Amino acid sequence: MQTPTLIGLEHLVKRFGDKVAVDDVSLEVRAGEILGFLGPNGAGKTTTIRMLVGLLQPTSGTVRVAGYDVQTQPLQAKAACGYVPDEPHLYPKLTGRELLRLVGDLYGVERAQAERRAEELLRLFDLSAAADDTFDSYSHGMRQKTALAAALVHDPRVLVLDEPTVGLDPKSARLIKDILRQMAERGAAVFLSTHILEIAEHMCDRIGIIDRGRLVAVGTMDELRALGKGERSLEDIFLALTGGAEYAEIAQVLQ
Amino acid sequence: MSEAVAPLGFWPAVARLLRLQAQIAVSGLRRSSVRGRVGAAFLAFLMLLIAGFVFAMGLALMGFLRSPQLAAAAPELGSLLASIPVLILALGFLVILATSFGVLLQALYLAGDMDFLLSAPIPVRAVFVSKLLQAILPNLGLVCLVALPVLFGLGVSGGYGFLYYPLVVLMLAALALAAAGLASLLVMAVVRVFPARRVAELLGFLGALVSILCSQSGQFARAGQISRGQMTAVLRVVMSVDVAWSPLAWAGRALVGMGEGRWLAGVGYSLLALGAAGLVFGLALVGAERLYYSGWAAMQGVAHRKKAARGVRRRAGLPLAEAPARLLPPAVGAIVGKDWAMLRRDLRNLSQLVTPLVLGVVYTLMLVRARAVPANAGNGPAWATQALRSAMGYASIGIALFVGWTLLARLAAMGFSQEGRNYWLLKSAPVSADQLLAAKFLAAYLPSLAVGWAFVGLQAVVQGWGNAAGGAIWFSLSVVALCLAAADGIYLWFGVTGARFDWQDPRQMVSGTTGCLGALVTGLALGLALALFALPQIGLTLLGWPAPAGQLLGLALGGAFCLTCAVVPLWLVRGRVPRLGEG
Numbered sequence: 001m002q003t004p005t006l007i008g009l010e011h012l013v014k015r016f017g018d019k020v021a022v023d024d025v026s027l028e029v030r031a032g033e034i035l036g037f038l039g040p041n042g043a044g045k046t047t048t049i050r051m052l053v054g055l056l057q058p059t060s061g062t063v064r065v066a067g068y069d070v071q072t073q074p075l076q077a078k079a080a081c082g083y084v085p086d087e088p089h090l091y092p093k094l095t096g097r098e099l100l101r102l103v104g105d106l107y108g109v110e111r112a113q114a115e116r117r118a119e120e121l122l123r124l125f126d127l128s129a130a131a132d133d134t135f136d137s138y139s140h141g142m143r144q145k146t147a148l149a150a151a152l153v154h155d156p157r158v159l160v161l162d163e164p165t166v167g168l169d170p171k172s173a174r175l176i177k178d179i180l181r182q183m184a185e186r187g188a189a190v191f192l193s194t195h196i197l198e199i200a201e202h203m204c205d206r207i208g209i210i211d212r213g214r215l216v217a218v219g220t221m222d223e224l225r226a227l228g229k230g231e232r233s234l235e236d237i238f239l240a241l242t243g244g245a246e247y248a249e250i251a252q253v254l255q
Numbered sequence: 256m257s258e259a260v261a262p263l264g265f266w267p268a269v270a271r272l273l274r275l276q277a278q279i280a281v282s283g284l285r286r287s288s289v290r291g292r293v294g295a296a297f298l299a300f301l302m303l304l305i306a307g308f309v310f311a312m313g314l315a316l317m318g319f320l321r322s323p324q325l326a327a328a329a330p331e332l333g334s335l336l337a338s339i340p341v342l343i344l345a346l347g348f349l350v351i352l353a354t355s356f357g358v359l360l361q362a363l364y365l366a367g368d369m370d371f372l373l374s375a376p377i378p379v380r381a382v383f384v385s386k387l388l389q390a391i392l393p394n395l396g397l398v399c400l401v402a403l404p405v406l407f408g409l410g411v412s413g414g415y416g417f418l419y420y421p422l423v424v425l426m427l428a429a430l431a432l433a434a435a436g437l438a439s440l441l442v443m444a445v446v447r448v449f450p451a452r453r454v455a456e457l458l459g460f461l462g463a464l465v466s467i468l469c470s471q472s473g474q475f476a477r478a479g480q481i482s483r484g485q486m487t488a489v490l491r492v493v494m495s496v497d498v499a500w501s502p503l504a505w506a507g508r509a510l511v512g513m514g515e516g517r518w519l520a521g522v523g524y525s526l527l528a529l530g531a532a533g534l535v536f537g538l539a540l541v542g543a544e545r546l547y548y549s550g551w552a553a554m555q556g557v558a559h560r561k562k563a564a565r566g567v568r569r570r571a572g573l574p575l576a577e578a579p580a581r582l583l584p585p586a587v588g589a590i591v592g593k594d595w596a597m598l599r600r601d602l603r604n605l606s607q608l609v610t611p612l613v614l615g616v617v618y619t620l621m622l623v624r625a626r627a628v629p630a631n632a633g634n635g636p637a638w639a640t641q642a643l644r645s646a647m648g649y650a651s652i653g654i655a656l657f658v659g660w661t662l663l664a665r666l667a668a669m670g671f672s673q674e675g676r677n678y679w680l681l682k683s684a685p686v687s688a689d690q691l692l693a694a695k696f697l698a699a700y701l702p703s704l705a706v707g708w709a710f711v712g713l714q715a716v717v718q719g720w721g722n723a724a725g726g727a728i729w730f731s732l733s734v735v736a737l738c739l740a741a742a743d744g745i746y747l748w749f750g751v752t753g754a755r756f757d758w759q760d761p762r763q764m765v766s767g768t769t770g771c772l773g774a775l776v777t778g779l780a781l782g783l784a785l786a787l788f789a790l791p792q793i794g795l796t797l798l799g800w801p802a803p804a805g806q807l808l809g810l811a812l813g814g815a816f817c818l819t820c821a822v823v824p825l826w827l828v829r830g831r832v833p834r835l836g837e838g
Binding site: 053054055056057074075076078079081083085087089090091092093094098101102103105106107108111134136137150 | 450452585586588589590592593596597600601675676677679680681682683684685686687833834836837
């Protein structure tokens with residue numbers, strides 16, 4: 001039986017004036033799947049993600065999360081989604097514990113359950129000792145881990161992460177990878193943007209590559225290799241796809 | 256591999272660092288808008304005008320103080336005149352010490368360029384000297400704006416010799432160096448105990464508090480009632496600054512000695528004062544450099560213990576002030592509670608909020624004092640007495656509304672902007688526009704209402720007004736509640752339409768235009784609402800109807816208007832809320 005589609009982007013376009021940041025992007029992520037979203041700087045990854053989680057209105061196209069249209073049913077779509085931004089801006093005068101409590105209330109998690117879950121997550125991310133300190137005393141890595149903990153408080157069916165491992169120590173990065181894998185095994189869809197190709201290659205079930213706003217490739221590692229010109233590693237495939245026009249044929253086939 | 260470049264010497268490095276600072280300043284001015292440049296030129300012109308005015312005033316004052324008639328009437332004035340340079344230098348020293356503290360806190364800990372500068376191939380001491388000079392120069396300029404005209408005026412009126420004038424400048428500069436050196440040590444000692452950012456917030460809060468208290472202190476001064484005894488006490492305080500062991504007194508005596516041509520005293524005191532200032536600056540410089548480089552000034556010894564204690568306290572339960580938020584629906588209550596926590600904990604916000612409270616207390620006291628004078632209404636007709644009583648009741652409401660309105664200007668107009676770059680958290684959450692608007696409305700309304708009502712109650716208690724007119728207090732409370740709801744709705748409309756999320760400094764949260772328009776429109780609406788509340792009461796009272804009838808009619812008319820103002824702007828703007836932060 002085919003697993004349900006939890007993330008669906010259809011002909012997604014975003015223009016900022018004359019500049020086309022995202023150009024006709026369509027892809028799906030099914031339950032239990034981790035999709036790695038790669039691309040050079042300024043390719044349109046973060047813009048795509050911001051449209052996916054309802055932070056930015058698309059110029060055209062549709063985004064569906066857990067079956068809900070983000071434009072017409074935003075509350076249902078957002079309730080099913082957890083999001084970790086690339087820069088974890090968190091209220092500087094709130095404590096870690098207070099933030100998790102706030103997120104629990106915003107997502108309608110029952111108070112006692114939210115408290116229990118917050119304590120578990122704080123312990124899991126090794127943040128218990130700093131849980132009552134305000135964020136202005138947190139390091140980047142601690143804020144990043146708290147943002148991930150906040151995204152997990154309501155046990156989302158869809159998890160969207162923009163560069164989640166930047167600034168993390170190896171132990172925390174490993175923890176995040178394990179958590180994402182567990183989430184996928186429990187039936188969640190994970191949409192992960194990263195510049196670390198090793199993470200994408202070893203963690204993700206499928207990989208999407210975006211360049212200059214256009215999705216130039218999407219598929220499993222084997223599919224990407226099969227359609228290439230002999231490149232074996234993801235790094236070679238990525239550079240081939242985003243580095244020159246001679247590889248446009250791969251993109252056309254993969255599309 | 257290229258050959259290593261010879262490192263810069265001490266003075267060339269200082270010169271280069273200062274030139275860099277100047278380049279940054281000039282570049283900022285060049286890139287500023289035409290309005291910014293015109294503003295800077297106007298400010299410079301204004302400062303020159305102020306200096307000229309202070310010089311003229313100083314000259315006139317010194318001439319007056321030196322007049323033979325006054326000297327005959329008050330013999331102690333002679334020693335007062337001799338103490339003026341000491342007093343001005345001491346004040347200048349303290350001002351530079353205080354202001355350098357803030358500037359050095361920024362320059363050493365918050366600017367974020369120390370690691371870059373210390374890792375560059377330039378002497379560490381040059382970095383510190385340039386930082387100290389950077390802290391001194393603007394403050395010294397401001398102090399000179401006032402101190403130089405007064406001291407030069409003293410010199411001109413006293414017929415002082417030529418050497419007096421350059422020595423004034425030299426003394427001010429030397430004392431400024433010593434003050435900045437001490438300030439650098441003070442900054443490091445404080446930052447060892449408290450986080451630098453927290454200290455900066457506290458400084459901002461104290462600065463705002465002191466400014467508002469100073470600006471309002473004149474409201475209570477009764478200049479016409481200063482007694483001779485009080486005057487003598489003031490003179491004694493001024494002269495007490497001039498003590499023999501104080502380097503500040505040496506500096507002042509050096510000026511007077513040189514000015515009056517007493518060369519031995521002048522040169523002797525000059526050497527003593529300049530030597531002391533140089534010694535303090537040198538020791539402070541070396542000390543600051545070592546403390547910073549050794550890491551002592553970057554370690555916080557006390558903060559961790561305090562944090563642990565605070566954490567335990569927070570786990571025990573919610574602060575009482577945030578308890579009302581728990582009565583609201585979870586998402587709305589969570590946002591309200593979060594907003595209140597942020598406002599309470601960030602001293603930069605508190606410094607904005609403290610202004611209306613101080614003004615409210617000042618105006619309440621003024622009102623109480625003004626009422627104490629015409630305690631009985633004299634022989635006027637009864638209707639006039641009644642109308643006056645009604646009008647005075649509205650003065651109390653007016654103060655409560657003023658305080659609430661000023662609070663709303665911060666809480667409602669900046670309700671969305673205050674989210675800043677953290678807005679993604681609310682925007683990506685399943686919270687509807689209606690819930691967000693309700694939360695922001697209540698987060699601004701409830702504290703403003705509490706403070707407005709507190710002022711109404713306070714005035715009723717202080718004046719015994721509640722006893723005089725039983726229904727008046729309830730009428731006042733209702734008027735304040737309805738008017739503040741109206742102002743909240745309108746301010747929130749401006750807050751949504753002019754929301755900014757990319758600010759660095761809380762003062763940039765709302766544009767000047769939005770702030771001014773918001774204040775103007777809410778002010779007009781409040782004026783109209785007050786007229787609707789008051790006119791029926793005053794009119795019916797004049798026609799001989801009982802006061803409650805007029806109050807009820809006023810509440811019906813004014814209430815309808817206020818509720819319209821509270822609801823309609825929010826209804827108009829709710830479509831914009833989902834798209835906020837996408838600019």
